[in-house]
Amino acid sequence: MNNIINFMRLIRVNNLLLLCVLQYLTKYFIIEQLVISSTLSSTKFLYLVISTTTIAAAGYIINDLYDINIDQLNNKRNVISNGLVSIRTAWILYMILNTIGLYLGFFLAFTINQPWLSLIFLYSVISLWLYSKNMKKAFLIGNIQVGILASLSIMNVALFDLFPILDNANISHHTTNNHIIYNLQASFIIILSYSIFSFLFTLIREIIKDIEDVEGDQKQGATTLIVRLGYKKTKWIILSLCSIVLSLIIFFQYLQYSLISTKFTLNHKGEQYNDIEFWGANTESIIYTLIIEIILIIFMYKVLYAYKKQQFSFLSKLAKIIILIGILSIPIFSYFN
Numbered sequence: 001m002n003n004i005i006n007f008m009r010l011i012r013v014n015n016l017l018l019l020c021v022l023q024y025l026t027k028y029f030i031i032e033q034l035v036i037s038s039t040l041s042s043t044k045f046l047y048l049v050i051s052t053t054t055i056a057a058a059g060y061i062i063n064d065l066y067d068i069n070i071d072q073l074n075n076k077r078n079v080i081s082n083g084l085v086s087i088r089t090a091w092i093l094y095m096i097l098n099t100i101g102l103y104l105g106f107f108l109a110f111t112i113n114q115p116w117l118s119l120i121f122l123y124s125v126i127s128l129w130l131y132s133k134n135m136k137k138a139f140l141i142g143n144i145q146v147g148i149l150a151s152l153s154i155m156n157v158a159l160f161d162l163f164p165i166l167d168n169a170n171i172s173h174h175t176t177n178n179h180i181i182y183n184l185q186a187s188f189i190i191i192l193s194y195s196i197f198s199f200l201f202t203l204i205r206e207i208i209k210d211i212e213d214v215e216g217d218q219k220q221g222a223t224t225l226i227v228r229l230g231y232k233k234t235k236w237i238i239l240s241l242c243s244i245v246l247s248l249i250i251f252f253q254y255l256q257y258s259l260i261s262t263k264f265t266l267n268h269k270g271e272q273y274n275d276i277e278f279w280g281a282n283t284e285s286i287i288y289t290l291i292i293e294i295i296l297i298i299f300m301y302k303v304l305y306a307y308k309k310q311q312f313s314f315l316s317k318l319a320k321i322i323i324l325i326g327i328l329s330i331p332i333f334s335y336f337n
Contacts, residue, residue: 007085012057015060020053022327026191030187034187035165038165044112047104048160052153058101059124101121106121117159120152120156137221138223143206147206148199197245198326211312256282256285279333292322
């Protein structure tokens with residue numbers, strides 16, 4: 001039983017469950033809501049989820065393997081550094097999980113006749129290894145890399161489920177009218193928006209985590225953002241990124257309000273209608289978006305006045321909660337649509 005618990009801690013099972021939920025919400029509350037005929041069946045989509053999560057799990061393991069010394073300096077409970085999982089076992093698990101992820105990823109890409117998509121999984125494995133080995137200690141590039149991988153976990157669903165439909169060989173079969181083309185484009189734009197949100201807020205959280213670990217990073221000779229620029233400049237970078245996220249959310253809310261408040265006149269009777277069927281354009285969704293904005297403003301206020309490690313630890317948890325709240329907007333927007 002202890003071995004199972006240690007394994008679950010090693011692969012960050014809570015984060016992996018969140019990743020699975022995010023992909024399923026994207027598939028069944030965006031694509032299945034808007035697109036009549038998507039590419040992936042339930043079985044093929046399960047392959048995509050397993051491939052993504054096993055590669056992510058392997059990424060957590062390799063990160064802990066290369067971080068044994070630095071985690072000890074930062075007083076982090078690493079199951080490998082604590083001897084709860086041996087280094088040899090961790091390497092074996094790392095190889096097994098990557099093998100499963102790559103096999104399913106390549107199999108799926110060739111099954112849907114898009115072999116180039118298999119490169120995404122290869123890129124993810126190599127990137128996670130390079131990040132853990134070198135990039136994590138480098139100036140900003142490691143943070144950006146984690147943000148890209150987080151956004152890819154969402155975009156993968158669109159790339160595998162929607163892109164093949166837009167392939168020239170299939171477009172005449174699937175897109176028989178403008179309505180279908182519009183829904184395909186709308187689905188892709190919505191998923192891209194969530195992907196950008198995921199990238200920016202994951203980047204914010206990674207920078208905050210570096211602030212938490214600054215003492216250990218300095219002793220290891222790392223050149224992270226906080227080590228190079230100090231607290232004041234690093235916090236202003238975080239606030240700038242938060243401002244970008246807040247601006248994008250406000251712009252989205254403006255679109256929501258515009259869509260539900262615009263009146264359309266029907267020529268044959270001259271009657272006016274306020275109702276517009278568009279994903280996320282309703283009063284309930286506007287209220288939910290406003291709640292996200294308020295929480296984000298509170299987050300920015302906390303960043304501005306944070307100076308202790310415990311405060312940044314709280315901010316790291318709050319950032320994760322904001323990401324979760326953002327993810328939960330997917331079923332909420334779909335339900336009230």
